[in-house]
Amino acid sequence: MFDPYEKWLGISKDQRPANYYELLDISREVRDPSAIAEAAEERAGQVKAHEDGPHGEICTRILKEIKQAKLTLIHPAKRAEYDATLPEDEAVEVETVVEASDDDESPVRDRKKKRGATKRAYEIDREQPKEKSRTGMLLLVGGAACFVVLLAVGGVVGFIMTRPAKTVEAPPKSDSVAQLPRSKETKPEPPPPKSTEKEKPLSPPPPDIKPPPPPPVEKPPEVKPKPGKLPVPDEAAQAKAEKELKEKYKNDYAKTKPEEKQALSAKLALSAKFLQPGREDRSDVPGWYVLLREARDLALEAQRPRLAIEAINEIDKWFQIDAHEMKIKALTALSQSPNDAVVKAAGLTALGQVKPALDDDNYDAALRLVNFAEEAVRKTTPDATKPNPDDDKPKPDDKPKPDDKPKPDDEKKPEEENKPKDKMLARIADRKAEVQGFQKDYQAVTAAKTKLKEAPDDPDANLVVGKHLCFFHRRWDEGLPLLAKGGDDGLKNLAKKDLAKPAEVKGQAALGDEWWDVGILKADRFKMNIFERALYWYEPAETKATGETKKHLADRIKNIQERAAARISRLAPGSYYGRNVEDRVLLLREGGGNMQSEEAVERGLEWLSQHQAKNGAWATDAFHVHGKCECGDVGEKHDIAATAFGLLPFLGAGEIHTGSKYNATVVKGLDYLLRKQSPEKGNFSDNAYENGLATIALCEAYGLSGDKRLKGPAQAAVNYIVRAQFTDGSWGYAANTKGDLSVTGWQFSALKTAYYAHLKVPDATFVQVGRFLDAVTDPNGLGYGYNSASYGSSTSAAGFLCREYLGWSSRRPELAKGVDRLAAPESFVSKEAPNIYFLFYATQVMHHFGGKNWETWNPKTRDLLIEVQDQGLDPNHSHQKGSWSPLGDAYAKTGGRLMFTSLSLLTLEVYYYSVPLNGYGAAVLLE
Secondary structure (H helix, E strand, O other): OOOHHHHHHOOOHHHOOOOHHHHHOEOOOOOOHHHHHHHHHHHHHHHHOOOOOOOHHHHHHHHHHHHHHHHHHOOHHHHHHHHHOOOOOOOOOOOOOOOOOOOOOOOEEOOOOEOOOOOOHHHOOOOOOOOOOOOOOOOOEOOEOOOEEEEEOOEEEEEOOOOOOOOOOOOOOOOOOOOOOOOOOOOOOOOOOOOOOOOOOOOOOOOOOOOOOOOOOOOOOOOOOOOOOEOOOOHHHHHHHHHHHHHHOHHHHHOOOOOOOOHHHHHHHHHHHHOOOOOOOOOOHHHHHHHHHHHHHHHHHOOOHHHHHHHHHHHHHHEOOOHHHHHHHHHHHHOOOOOHHHHHHHHHHHHHOHHHHHHOOOHHHHHHHHHHHHHHHHHHOOOOOOOOHHHHOOOOOOOOOOOOOOOOHHHOOHHHHHOOOOHHHHHHHHHHHHHHHHHHHHHHHHHHHHHHHHOOOOHHHHHHHHHHHHHHOOOHHHHHHHHOOOOOHHHHHHHHHHHOOOOOHHHHHHHHHHHHHHHOOOOHHHHHHHHHHHHHHHHHHHHHOOHHHHHHHHHHHHHHHHHHHHHOOOOOOOOOOOOOHHHHHHHHHHHOOOHHHHHHHHHHHHHHHHOOOOOOOOOOOOHHHHOOOOOOOOOOOOHHHHHHHHHHHHHHOOOOOOOOOOHHHHHHHHHHHHHHOOOOOOOOOOOHHHHHHHHHHHHHHHHHHOOHHHHHHHHHHHHHHHHHOOOOOOEOOOOOOOOEHHHHHHHHHHHHHHHHOOOOOOHHHHHHHHHHHHHOEOOOOOOEOOOOOOOOHHHHHHHHHHHHHOOOOOOOHHHHHHHHHHHOHHHOOOOOOOOHHHHHHHHHHHHHHOHHHHHHHHHHHHHHHHHHOOOOOOOOOHHHOOOOOOOOOOOHHHHHHHHHHHHHHHHHOHHHHOOOOOOOOHHHHOO
């Protein structure tokens, strides 16, 4: 007899009747709603695979059981009631809320065995696209991009470096801004679980500014909350939680009072602080909600729309709200500011939120956001639609042609008359027309989905839904099987080829070309999504191709990468322009940092500030003298390197000399280096290690601050390094001597830092680095040697970091294999045998690479460094609090406690030290 439970879900007869835990295949300890929802979705997927077969009715019944199990187990009260009905030997203790600790694990099981507890609570169910685009190195400036193709030994290496605009953001003027009027949260229908409670709205507007009446827009369709979310706590619970929160952080709140000079900055800092993962207590649901709500409100009061949107996204992740509606209300509050810069920022942020609305197929919200953006930009762009009188004047190079005749006014097209003159308004108008088109197209998709329920093999319906899933949403795994059943013979055959997964170069290249041909005829969103599918096949083919085929594939890959670069609007991947307060917390959240890692960074910076000499230097051999303390583990004397090591963690945390908490410390350190720079040669030291480190510090300071006084010295330092390169592409300890990968890694870092600062770096210098890496590549292709073709862990990490910046994407097989070896458990360090150089370089490699290796690597590295940081508990060495001991490391006697502390801090700052080359979030990149 057919047994669907055993055949589809692996639940044997001796497990019947299956309880809800067995039905979802999770352990009793799982309490996180996202983990439960994820398990239910996986089990439902196993059942849905058989919906089109002869057991459709059984599928429907089991899917309802899975849904009921999920809804019961995610609701604490319902779960408690359900557990009380289980036999005593099956009963478990039930807490009333989800687990709170950032260190808790979620033992969700796969089909046959328990899954490893892999993600921390805040990392579970992070929204990621079905497929990430691995587009190599896209380093950009606004929308303009310049690209250099490096010809490397053995083939073409795409080197795509686009100079980033310096995004040194000053906080907006401290004009008051209207807050969102208090309103009741829309109660979701039907709420699973049901909630009749209200969300506390944003703070009221200041008395001197009246918020306008709500805009006359149509009522949006009711948005049902996604299963697995918690109800918004009622007003009484919120009020109690708010009182407790403000008491706990009373010192921080005191700085936000209007009479304080830096009130706006304090609000921004506190909002960012509340958004640090791990700061929430998930055992206190009202407190958790209010913490996020306050993060939102403080961001709005600080006039930072992107941070407010991030807070709303986090609320939406866990609580039952209409996120798009809340975003529109929040941005509307900001639009009442008398500061035009704030209003325009709100408008541009709204434009950036159109895509998330489209991704949810919420076309009403998308259109309202576009309209809001248009209104905000129009408000801040006076006479934007009026013709520019200079437009009709002839240009210097305009020569009238004999047949040129004035065009009568009545012959002008209406769209030409009404087209906005302002470029941003024109862009918004195009976006509005696009959204309206999508909205119309979706009506056909809705009809096709209905048709598929009645006739699953209908070719036209399969075609419409398949194209929507693949071309609009990039959900290729779901859409390709539908296209393969669709009514377009060309797409049907192409989908079948794609599903066959060709392994040879010829098949992969041909498949990429066919997708290219489809995409080249499509509009913007569809074009790029289809091109990314072409890239999916081009990249593995290019690594194995030869001759003309390889050149063709490299050209196509470069073309797609250029198009992608032109679409990214803000932060340059790989750059160091994400260190201001707002971007720092966004990158921290995106990458997997947390409250504990940030507190460790603050303790470390405090230690460094206490051990700076009066002349601005740091000393690896005498920091205890400058700190007038008993701190131990001194190293050798290297004052230039030590000063660079002292400065870099401050710069890494966004602390610049033109204004910050530690600006006096940074000023003194930079002044010391500038005094040591040779006016003739431009270098700081004849020792390449020390000189490279000092150059990094100076170039970062210039790039982050834009201080023109630093440009000349920084360029001189760069010119020296360029001249010092050996003919094989390496750098040695002295100028123009044959070198090794250890020294070369620091010089490369200095030059890429200079490149992002818009300083001049010859392309040929980077080409030569690639050739040197080829020469020291491990014969097995798994890494790099010190100065020969061999393998070393630290040199391999340094080599792969260079390769990532030279254009290797995470899809490249050589990089993927190398990263796998770096990430292997036997390669990792321990408390007893640290290797800070390896950890410093490898963590950057993993961060840029992204994916599962980063998700595994990050918590191990982060938590190890937090654990071994000196807490000052030794009464004989209490002043060591915030530093790291070098004991056990091979370089302990060279760099000592100072160098070890610096590299540990830079490793903990990795989330925002460089914008990741792969896998960044929309909140970071979009206005």
